[in-house]
Amino acid sequence: MSQENTAMTADEIEAQLEALKRVHEEDSAGAQTALDRRIISFGGAFSFLFAIATIVSIYEIVMRYFFNAPTIWVHETVIALIAVCYLYGGMQCFAADKHIRIGLIYFGTSGGTRRLLDFVNALLALFFALAIAYAAYTMVEKSWWAPQGDLRLERSGSAWNPITPALVKMGLFITAVILSIQSLGHLWVAYKGTGYRQAASEPPGKLAVLGIAVVFGLLLTGGYFLFTEGRSLGIEAGSLLLVGSIMVLILTGIPLAFVTGLIAILFTIAWFGTSGVPLVSSRIYSFVNEYVLVAIPMFVLMASLLDRSGMARDLYDAMRLVAGRLKGGVAIQTLVAAVFLASISGIIGGEIVLLGLIALPQMLRLGYNRALAIGTVCAGGSLGTMIPPSIVLIVYGLTASVSIGDLFLATVVPGLMLATFYIVYIYTRCTLDPTVAPGIPEEDLSMPIGEKLRKMKGVILPVAVAFTVLGSIYGGVASVTEAAAMGVVGVFASAWIRGEVSWELITSSLKQTLETCGMIIWIGLGAAALVGVYNLMGGNRFIESTILDSGASPMVIVLIMMGILIVLGLFMDWIGIALLTMPIFVPIIIKLGMDPVWFGILFAMNMQVSYLSPPFGPAAFYLKSVAPKDMSLSEIFRALLPFIAIQLVALMLVLFFPDVALWLPNWVKGS
Structure with a gap:
């Protein structure tokens, strides 16, 4: 086969892939809310922050090595720009259904069964987002206002000393609030059945209902012991309960980032009370600010x-x-x-x-x-x-x-x-x-x-x-x-x-970067929070x-x-x-x-x-x-x-x- 024919074959397959993607996107788009579509449309603009961060990093390299004039502002600027992209990437992936999940059960369902799983996942995501919003608010309260009530934005304490810590913490709070609204929208869509290809009245499969009932039964049983016993469970039983909760939750198809984050919050409340919830948001904040x-x-x-x-x-x-x-x-x-x-x-x-x-x-x-x-x-x-x-x-x-x-x-x-x-x-x-x-x-x-x-x-x-x-x-x-x-x-x-x-090359590459990092980093956010809580336990x-x-x-x-x-x-x-x-x-x-x-x-x-x-x-x-x-x-x-x-x-x-x-x-x- 000639090179032209080989390239043609690859192009044909790539075209087929694009067609399959469009079908999947149309299928997912039907279940999207107006807020989801708005977030996706603005994602392209936010993704350009990656390009700005890259340019700023190159500027630092040139100034340091060619002019012996290292900057004092690049390091923190790049971290803040990327942190904003990480947070927005989480919302974008949630809107476009791009978060990583164990989908062996979830993607094998359709109609009423899929609706039921979507309703369950949206409910769990809502609990997660509300808890993160509460935890982030406690950080915002301390980083934006002095104890006397005066406005005082937290600064980094470096030689440049910008207000980026206060801004990123506010960004985390806003992200959690928007995730909560997104979750409510997904709950409503799943409840009404709009956007699903199968008839909205199609009932879920009996096995699906039984399986979800078993999952929730296990979660409620574990939650009962966790919140009634608390620390008295001991670290041995607590460890088993934590691992078991992860294994059970992922069966629903909820994104992995929400699984670990939700469990981190639940164990924090049970072990340390509501006053310990800010520990979760502080771990998330520290993670998104890692320069590496x-x-x-x-x-x-x-x-x-x-x-x-x-x-x-x-x-x-x-x-x-x-x-x-x-x-x-x-x-x-x-x-x-x-x-x-x-x-x-x-x-x-x-x-x-x-x-x-x-x-x-x-x-x-x-x-x-x-x-x-x-x-x-x-x-x-x-x-x-x-x-x-x-x-x-x-x-x-x-x-x-x-x-x-x-x-x-x-x-x-x-x-x-x-x-x-x-x-x-x-x-x-x-x-x-x-x-x-x-x-x-x-x-x-x-x-x-x-x-x-x-x-x-x-x-x-x-x-x-x-x-x-x-x-x-x-x-x-x-x-x-x-x-x-x-x-x-x-x-x-x-x-x-x-x-x-071309403009298409640039925009599509940046958009893919935003979505990929949204998937990777948000799994890291949940895992970092869970590790922090488990270590404190x-x-x-x-x-x-x-x-x-x-x-x-x-x-x-x-x-x-x-x-x-x-x-x-x-x-x-x-x-x-x-x-x-x-x-x-x-x-x-x-x-x-x-x-x-x-x-x-x-x-x-x-x-x-x-x-x-x-x-x-x-x-x-x-x-x-x-x-x-x-x-x-x-x-x-x-x-x-x-x-x-x-x-x-x-x-x-x-x-x-x-x-x-x-x-x-x-x-x-x-x-």
Whole structure:
């Protein structure tokens, strides 16, 4: 097939994807309120705050390194701009139904059953939003008025000393109030049944009613013991009740961010009374003001620009020149391209969708085994958790107080090792059974030298961006956040040089960044609040003492932790797992005399497994969104099993041979 036909096939599939998205959006839009639609329409304007924050960050880099005139206002300005985007992103995702939820039950329902679940979810979301609004108001009251009642806006206390703390706290309060109004609107829509495709009078299924009754029965029983016993429950029973509440609540399909946040509030009230609720809002405020997290939206913006500009597609096409004649060459080139894509963006969902649009149809056209094609795309696209700049490692470094630069160095060898294992598996399987991966037609390989040079030229710019971003981090020239800002400018400049910059490119990339960060950060907000409350309950000391006093060897303790992470990965998103477990696990690792950098790589490898593992397995759902209609989720998950086994082998190697991860950072420090 010629390059033009290949591109046409990808364009056709992309058009089909857009059509499916429109159908889903129309289906969701029917259940949206006027407020939801207004929030979505204003989201584009708010998303430009990401662009302003990037420009301001670049200004600081230029002033510091070229004019030796560091600023005193950039740091706090960027944090405030991004914090506003985080808060608005939560409302936007709620309005557009983009928040992450365990949807195995929820998305399998329709009609009256879906309405019933939506009503339940809206009710739970309302409780969450009202509690956050109350907690935020107590912060606003102290940050906007003096004890005597005079207006006095809280300042940061830095050399610049802006009033951003007062403004961000007010922003959190306004966000919670709007979320409450949104929840009321969703309650009304679900109650009336307007906007649903099925008839509003269609009754919910009997099993659905029974299931929801059981869930609420369990919640009410647990709530009764929690609020009647309170602290007298003890931390042991409290821990079991907390974990059980999470597991039960996610069955309703309520967004994960609201699950953890709601449970944090309920346990705060039961354990410390209503006076303890401000603890939740203070944890949320501290989380959105973390400077390290600013790197996340910038890397997301890099990935969005890369996807929409066409550079990623050209990068994939160029890999044909590297692996075209090998056994399983197209699958191998997909993995090589995935490594490069991961080194530029670190965003997993976008990579899987992109490879699903470009690589999957080509492999299926050539007659590749469907399972091999599926596994290659999902496993390759998931390498973003391991290859720097990995957002997973950025969040781990933040929660564990570990150098992100050291983590990036430590993950290079394990990440490339895992990619190599995938390639060896594909090559071996295709060699033993040539029917699994037929060769590429000779006419596709006999490409004129001029065409080859043109394709290789298209790789120069994105690869240069990757080297610039990672080189500035490893070389100590820029922080992770500053390097991310440089990456955004680099990708944008590359797209400009290629003549691909348009208003549509900019606005759609910024909008995707707002929604993606709304999903990621709001899970973090709920998890951060829950961790703070649980630690105040004494949960961290309880788990630490239980593990350390068990008499188990350090390696057995680490194996137990790995098991816990794998089990949590079956049901929860990685950022929630990181914020829930790392504040407890990392101090234990340090007390055992082990390296937290090494443990961070183990955590990232665990999240690799979670991305592919059923029933949550985000990689499978990302691919399903762009896969042929006859490709079911069960087929996708079955295809991922060999790659999950490879991930576990790589995890065990790093677990039992820590130098696989640590030798590079140790070598850099020693040189």
